[in-house]
Amino acid sequence: MKPYRYERSEDVSGTISTIAEEPEGAFLAGGTNIVDLMKLGVMSPDMLVDVRRLTPDDVEETEDGGVRIGAAVTNSDLAAERTIRSRYPAISEALLSGASAQLRNMATTGGNLLQRTRCVYFQDTTTPCNKREPGSGCSAIEGHNKNHAILGASEHCVATHPSDMAVAMTALDAFVVTHGPDGERRIPIEELHRLPGSEPERDTILEHGELITAVELPPTAFFSNSKYRKVRERASYAFALVSVAAAMDVEDGVIRDVRIALGGVAHKPWRATKAEEALRGEPVSEANFRAAAEIELEDAEPLSGNAYKIPLARNVIVRTLSDLSEEGR
Amino acid sequence: MDAEITLRVDGEEHRLTVDTRTTILDALRERIGNTSPKKGCDHGQCGACTVLLDGRRVNSCLTFAVAHDGAEVTTSEGLAENGELHPMHRSFIEHDGYQCGYCTPGQIVSAVGMLEEVGNGWPSHATENVSAEGNAGLSDDEIRERMSGNLCRCAAYANIVPAIQYAAEHGEGVERGGNA
The missing domain is CATH 3.10.20.30 (Beta-grasp domain)
Known part of the structure; x- marks a missing residue:
């Protein structure tokens, strides 16, 4: 591991100016991903700025009746938070399906959003990877790609985003609050992560030195009827092959409103807006769920090893929406 | 540096x-x-x-x-306190919750931390309904899920689960779970 300078600042603005002067600097929060990537030689920052004690570590109600989650709230604290469990259960379920208890105790809300892909080639410095080393090529397109993207990929990168929490937050219309050199901004979470295009090295739209300080959830009542379903290769402690977060508002057997996001299928949490549009105002039925899922997956382009994800995603969407229509009645 | x-x-x-x-x-x-x-x-x-x-x-x-x-x-x-094994240590010994022993100190610390989490009402992926009030309880499935971050390549799991279950039932693991 390359030597690095450790810094800690007392306030957000001090931290942002410290890192602005260090192009190879990075933020350190729980460290569960970046420490590992530094050991692997995938990331080699000159400086780490510790932000774990800098951003809020609590969950509070906002003026509009929604909820603000401090960026330093750990994954385990957030999953156990009463308000989250009752009003946004998909987020609690997503967090509890990710990583291990030890990792959740360290990992933070902000860090979870910014974790890097678990593509095996990204993590192996002996192989080409456009995300790790722009222009070196993508080893996964012709290689071991059963875990890779079926939607929104490019000829430069087919990696998937690994977060469970972000998928649930994407379904539930979250906003990400950041502080950067140009001040504060509030980003719809759907716009935070990027598709790879020709710049797969950029996971998000954040500028260098822009710090996530909080995630805000809207006060939408039917989000209490939300769910996260994850399919993986073993019962626990594994990344998603496919996951679905959804929320549904059902009245008299008709879908008044619905939110759906998919994990494990793209370079970012995939908001299934086409499926949502197809379902609004329609009666609850398995046939309608299936038709909507198929509309969303029409654009899927499987690789040599991951065509299974198309029927899998369709089935997990149908199952999740069926569960929600039962519970929502 | x-x-x-x-x-x-x-x-x-x-x-x-x-x-x-x-x-x-x-x-x-x-x-x-x-x-x-x-x-x-x-x-x-x-x-x-x-x-x-x-x-x-x-x-x-x-x-x-x-x-x-x-x-x-x-x-x-x-x-361990004053040369006396923690109840979780004793339960692992009594239930033969290991073979080579390499993962055991991690398993035992993790189990003690886990019982504290259960005591605080934290749900897990094995919990039926995360929205429900009250404690999730400690079925074998709950123990397996909550301990999934501790691997045992000898696969002594069949004895680790009862070891933790015994320590939990006898109530001492939680009390001694904090810092020594």
């Missing part, structure tokens, strides 16, 4: 000058001489390095010591 830090390990204070790259695991094993937490994968995947950091179970291999100046660290060794 060096930094001066203080760690309180198993009740004893240690002042150290560490390279910023030093993990808590390496500080414990190589600098302080506490070899109770083990280095298995060194990537946060096996749990052999589990310690309680300020009372919570974490992978000590993924934490830079410099970021935890002043922290309280409890290892399996520190769970």
Whole structure:
């Protein structure tokens, strides 16, 4: 591991100016991903700025009746938070399906959003990877790609985003609050992560030195009827092959409103807006769920090893929406 | 690049000058001489390095010591008090909850931290309804899910689960779960 300078600042603005002067600097929060990537030689920052004690570590109600989650709230604290469990259960379920208890105790809300892909080639410095080393090529397109993207990929990168929490937050219309050199901004979470295009090295739209300080959830009542379903290769402690977060508002057997996001299928949490549009105002039925899922997956382009994800995603969407229509009645 | 830090390990204070790259695991094993937490994968995947950091179970291999100046660290060794084994230690022995023993200190610290989490009402992926009030209880499935961050390559799981279940039922694991 390359030597690095450790810094800690007392306030957000001090931290942002410290890192602005260090192009190879990075933020350190729980460290569960970046420490590992530094050991692997995938990331080699000159400086780490510790932000774990800098951003809020609590969950509070906002003026509009929604909820603000401090960026330093750990994954385990957030999953156990009463308000989250009752009003946004998909987020609690997503967090509890990710990583291990030890990792959740360290990992933070902000860090979870910014974790890097678990593509095996990204993590192996002996192989080409456009995300790790722009222009070196993508080893996964012709290689071991059963875990890779079926939607929104490019000829430069087919990696998937690994977060469970972000998928649930994407379904539930979250906003990400950041502080950067140009001040504060509030980003719809759907716009935070990027598709790879020709710049797969950029996971998000954040500028260098822009710090996530909080995630805000809207006060939408039917989000209490939300769910996260994850399919993986073993019962626990594994990344998603496919996951679905959804929320549904059902009245008299008709879908008044619905939110759906998919994990494990793209370079970012995939908001299934086409499926949502197809379902609004329609009666609850398995046939309608299936038709909507198929509309969303029409654009899927499987690789040599991951065509299974198309029927899998369709089935997990149908199952999740069926569960929600039962519970929502 | 060096930094001066203080760690309180198993009740004893240690002042150290560490390279910023030093993990808590390496500080414990190589600098302080506490070899109770083990280095298995060194990537946060096996749990052999589990310690309680300020009372919570974490992978000590993924934490830079410099970021935890002043922290309280409890290892399996520190769970013992006045030369007496912790009830979780005794339960692992009585239930034969290990074979080679390499993962055992991590398993035991993790189990103690886990019972504290259950006591605090934290749900798990095995919990039927996360929205429900009250405690999730501790079925074997709950133990398996909550302990999934600790691998045992000898596969002593069939005895680890009853060992933890026994310690939990006899109520002592929780009380002694904090820092020594």
